Amino acid sequence: MKGYMIDLDGTMFHGKKIVEGAKEWIDSLVEQDIPFIFLTNNSSRTPAQAVQHMLDMGFEHIEEKHFYTSAMASVSYVSSHYSGRKAFYIGELGMKQALLDNGFTIVNGTDDLADVVFVGLNRNANYEMYSEAVKHLVNGAVLVGTNNDRILLSEKGVNVGNGSIVAMFEHVCDKESVKIGKPYQPILDEALKFMNMKKEDVIVVGDNLETDIALGVKFGVETIFVLTGIHKKEDIERLGIHPTYVVERMTDWKG
Ligand SMILES: [Mg+2]
Incomplete structure (x- = not known):
């Protein structure tokens, strides 16, 4: 089977x-x-949020164990390929949850320098947050994009995809991102x-x-x-x- x-x-x-x-x-x-x-x-939702999203529209029998996101894959991949466990992230709850579930220390909002910068979609990210990510990257942090989708389609039309944000960081820091998603x-x-x-x-x-x-x-x-x-x-x-x-x-x- x-x-x-x-x-x-x-x-x-x-x-x-x-x-x-x-x-x-x-x-x-x-x-x-x-x-x-x-x-x-999509790295934005936690498995629990993803379950609720699908139950709300009428699916049945859906459980958290059924979800594997690019955020989960990114954190799992970094855990087995890199030793550093201090992370700065751009992302929503799905990204944060994956880091906490896997024993990473989140340095957002502290003076600590990150070993890894995870970039997932955050629809409320701003210039200040992007510049803080750059600080870690120029100090040697590994750049990990959860996915490289250039665009994101919604009911409202074409939106900026996470891959375009990752490409911006590659350009700023002149280093290639670790690529994870499909x-x-x-x-x-x-x-x-x-x-x-x-x-x-x-x-x-x-x-x-x-x-x-x-x-x-x-x-x-x-x-x-x-x-x-x-x-x-x-x-x-x-x-x-x-x-x-x-x-x-x-x-x-x-x-
Ligand atoms: Mg699709």
């Missing part, structure tokens, strides 16, 4: 609205006891550890060819491209990113 790594935005919901077929498919996974996680580049390998490796499964035993599900499907294609994991979100069937040829399977909606998937 394969397990699923499932994208959220455009695959499970649009804003606060459930995507057609998404709830029925998740219900069927739960009923058959098939392992799955929601694998998201389509980069760290989030896949960390998520496999979290699920306690091998890559041969999972399928990546998503609406975005450049993040979800590219992750699977690059690292030898099967993929299901669902046509409920950002990319259309024609984009497969245009982008040259070829999923293993393509479905209109997840209830069409007979795995």
